[in-house]
Amino acid sequence: MSHVSRRGVTRRTLLAGASALVVAGRASAALPADRITKVAPVPMRDVTLKPSPFADAFAANRRYLLSLDPERLLHNFYVSAGLPAPRPVYAGWEAQGIAGHSLGHWLSACSLVVANTGDAAVAARLDHALAEMARIQAAHGDGYCGGTTVDRDGKTVDGKIVFEEVRRGDIRTGGFDLNGGWVPLYTWHKVHAGLLDAHRLAGNRRALPITLGLAGYLAGVLEPLSEAQMQQVLRAEHGGLNEAYADTYALTGDPRWLRMAEKIRHRAVLDPLTAGRDQLAGLHANTQIPKLIGLARLYELTETPQHAAAARFFHDRVVRHHSYVIGGNSEREHFGQPDQLSKRITEATCEACNSYNMLKLTRHLYAWQPCADWFDTYERIQLNHILAHQRPDTGQFVYFMPLAPGARRSYSTAEESFWCCVGSGMESHAKHADSIFWHDVAPAGALYVNLYIASRLDWRDRGLALDLDTRMPAEGEATLTIRRAPRAVQRIALRMPGWAAGATVALNGRPAAATMRDGYAVIERRWRAGDRLRVVLPMRLRAEPVADDPSLVAFAHGPLVLAADCGPASAAYDGMGPALAVDGPAVAALRADDAADVHRFTARGALGEPLTLSPFYAQYDRRTAVYFPTFTTAAWVMAKPGYLRAQAERQALARRTVDVAYLGEMQPERDHLFTASKPETVQLHGRSARKLRAGETITLTLRRRPGAAVLRVVYWGDQVKDRALTIRVDGTPVATERREGPAQEGFVAIDYPLRAAGEQGKSAAVVQFAGETGEIDLYEVRMMSAVEAESPSLT
Structure with missing residues (x-):
């Protein structure tokens, strides 16, 4: 094998009109050619997931999507329009002023499922929701279609009053409210984005007229505002409204929507980032990420270089200076000082919405510059955070991914939670097929294999069909078998992950003549049915220290972050978390467990306790430790008394505890x-x-x-x-x-x-x-x- 090194309704009807996420919607001849996007994902309709943890997550998510009643998600929408609500409202966030955000994510998630599989049941449920939204919008008569409510004088009233007050220039916000309404613009964006996805991905003809009515109503509210008034509005969390209007412009060519997208620029956040200044500390993390996704979309449509500069700078700062080992970011939903994470490893780390949005931003940046490094980031987040945040049995979700020693995951309930991370979770686990295969936009370009997820490709546009068989992430091997190929020469580019030093590629059992380019092993030939490409990606153990405290380390094996098992989630935890006493590199403390899978390791804690480490993502019902304080044996002698005192206090509490309810x-x-x-x-x-x-x-x-x-x-x-x-x-x-x-x-x-x-x-x-x-x-x-x-x- 050659050694390659890594450098720095029918299904067809349902899928009509569906297109890739990054370059979707170039429907109008009024738009200039997109010169920014170099690569695009292969349409999801051409990709089928094979059995794997990703397919399990997709299936659990589909069951959850179908369990939700769109008429209950629309309860407040009916009431706002003066129509009888056929079904009661859900509990949790849906019973509060933010009602509607779940509907928007649900629309997008259902659209992704339809785009991927042509699922008739999901398509029918989606169509019913859109028909009801059209009826609600018609009852309003002005394009409005919302479920926001607001408390006024002790009474809950229709949130449309907030938008009409803003139209008149009456603007009040504390950051998460707008005139007393809980993030109504954030919720509006979710619905707008969900309708766009129903049009672009599911090909549903009801969606675009509703979208344009919605876009027109809000534009009518915001267009008359002065710059100062607009900046006051944008102090309130508003999601990715700039992206939604940019996408609406891309679909229609109407310059009104582009003007709106550019007007929705929160200068207090975006101007410093455009200038290359990291002023993120103290900011609510997920409020900011969608603003940069919107700038990235605007760059694709306008070629304004400052938009690209801000998006790239922000991504680099978050990934390299504000993120934890699993790829997630933020503590208690906020950014801290860059490279200062050691005191922020708590039970409130890594909000799932942040990772959902960082993956979206990563796709845009990769589309402009197809280097494998972008997908090293994508893979880390998808494997170690997104897979961890959904229970594959119930399909329920985690809000924060706690990284504190001994922490456990807190899952949503089916009908009583509806947190923001439930909404984004519905989308995250509907799109596992959307980034496995990408291709050059230029004709006769390369096919990129970016994620090693077991799948089947039937690429209709290029006449190429293949199977990608792998047990990743359980093992570091994958085989691509060609089933059908065009007569012309075709390039296949295989991502060589940064963690896979010494990766090899073989073609039909012999070393492949691969050219290395931007982190890919590129094989160019006229492919024939039966050709087999085998990729071996060695998985090695490594320690990743925290920037501000190199003695605090996490461990990874290949692409997977490891965690120590601290006992069942149902039991109280009375420890401080394991420490390690080791002279030499931290990885010397771990030993491979030959009797189990390749990702299982054992160690001896500093107090002599046995430790077992395995992939963090899969420890759904366990308490875990991800970060380990490390000491030399001499330093441990000095630190041990204080450690034992704190341990004793926790153990005393555990002995006294008879029962506890969370x-x-x-x-x-x-x-x-x-x-x-x-x-x-x-x-x-x-x-x-x-x-x-x-x-x-x-x-x-x-x-x-x-x-x-x-x-x-x-x-x-x-x-x-x-x-x-x-x-x-x-x-x-x-x-x-x-x-x-x-x-x-x-x-x-x-x-x-x-x-x-x-x-x-x-x-x-x-x-x-x-x-x-x-x-x-x-x-x-x-x-x-x-x-x-x-x-x-x-x-």
Whole structure:
């Protein structure tokens, strides 16, 4: 084998009109030729996933998409238009002012499924939703079609009032609201983008007229605004509105939409990036990424070089200076200082929406410059974050991907969550076939194999068909078998990943005559049915240190990030996370486990405990440790006493704990007979919670031991002040929680002593929380055996 090194309805009807994501929609002769895009993905209709973790994720996601009722997602839309709502609204975010964002992602996800597989059931469900949206829009009569609501004087009113106020120049925002509405422009973008995808990808003829009505209504609101007024509007999170208008221009050639796309430029963020300045620290991460995707799209349509400069600079800064080892970014949804991650490895790292959007941005940049490095980034995020964030059995999603030692994943519920990351998750797992194969836009160009995902290609436009068989990421080998080929010479370019030093390529069992170009092994020949290309990508173990603390390392094997198994997610974790004492390189602490798969390693922790490391993404129901403090054996002698003290405190808590319920999570709530007068799940500060308002109740049952006990409740610190709730245990009032003094920072655990119950023979306690004033989020309720009185402590 040659050694290559790496350098720096019918299906056809349903798919009519569907096209690739990056270059979709060049429908109007009014547009100039796209001279920017050098490569494009092979249309999804030509790619079929074979059995793999990606196919499992796609199938689970399809089941979830079909389980959702579009009439429930449209509930607020009907009400806004004065039409009877045939079905009740969903709970969670859908029951709040942000209703509609899920619908937009659902439209896009369904369109992706139809574009990929021609799925008749999904296409029919999509068509019904669009028919209802057309009816709703017609009832408004002005192009409006939205589900935003807003609270005014204690009443929930139609959010259309926000847009009409803005039209008049009445603009108020605190960053995540616009005139009191929760991110109405963000939600509007999701719907606009979903309609565009229904037109471009699913080929549904209902979608474009709705899109143009929607675009026209909002443009009518924003066009009269002065530059200063527009910048005030853009302080509110507005998603990728600039991208949506740019794509609408690309479809129609109407310059009105291009003017709108360029008007939606948030200068406070985009001007510094255009100038090459990283001022991201403190900014809400996912608010910013779509703005850069929009600039990238505008660059493709206008060739304005500043747009490209900003997009490239932003991508480089986020990937190289603001991202964790799994490819995700942000802590508690915000960027920190560049290259300062060691103190930001918490339970609130890596919001999934951020990675969804970074993958979109990466595709644009790759389309302009087809170098394999872009897909090294793409692969890292897709394998280690996106695959990790969806349970392949239920199809439910994780908001934050916690990287703190001993952390576990908190999954959405089917009908009570609808977080932003549920919406983007629907899309992420509908598009696993969209970036495997790319091609040169120029005629007779190369076919690029960018992702080694088991699949079948039937490339109709070029007459090439092949099978890509691989067990990636489980092993570093792949075989391409030609089934059909054109008579002309065809180039196939195989990505040689940066992690695969010493990769080899063979053609029909012999070393391939490959030319290396931009990180690809390029083989040019007249292909024949039965030709086989075999790629071997050696997987080696490596340590990746944190920039601001090189003694804190993560491990990867080939493309996969490894994590230590810290026990089942259902069990409490009483450790600090494993440390390693090793003289020499950190990888010397790990040993391959020959009895298991190639990605399984063992190690001995600094305290002598056995450790097993395996791919992080697949540890769906385990607590994990991704980053490891490392010491030389001499340094460990000095550090050990402090480490042991902190470990002992955690272990003491574990011994005292009888039972614990994590609120806002499906299985823990079921296990504790959870009921609520108004069940609203929230995901804030890196954890799930239940919101309790005045007049509402939450009840659950926890185990207890005989004798006195302590009930520990975890709140968010600034919510305890000036708000009140009453706690009852077995019907007896225990406390009315109302704290005076300054608000506390972070999570706060407050203990409530309970009387001895052993003589009554009770093994369980019914705990009820009743809201008195304001609203409080309840994160965790823990039943513990009693010790001497303790003061409230930060967790």
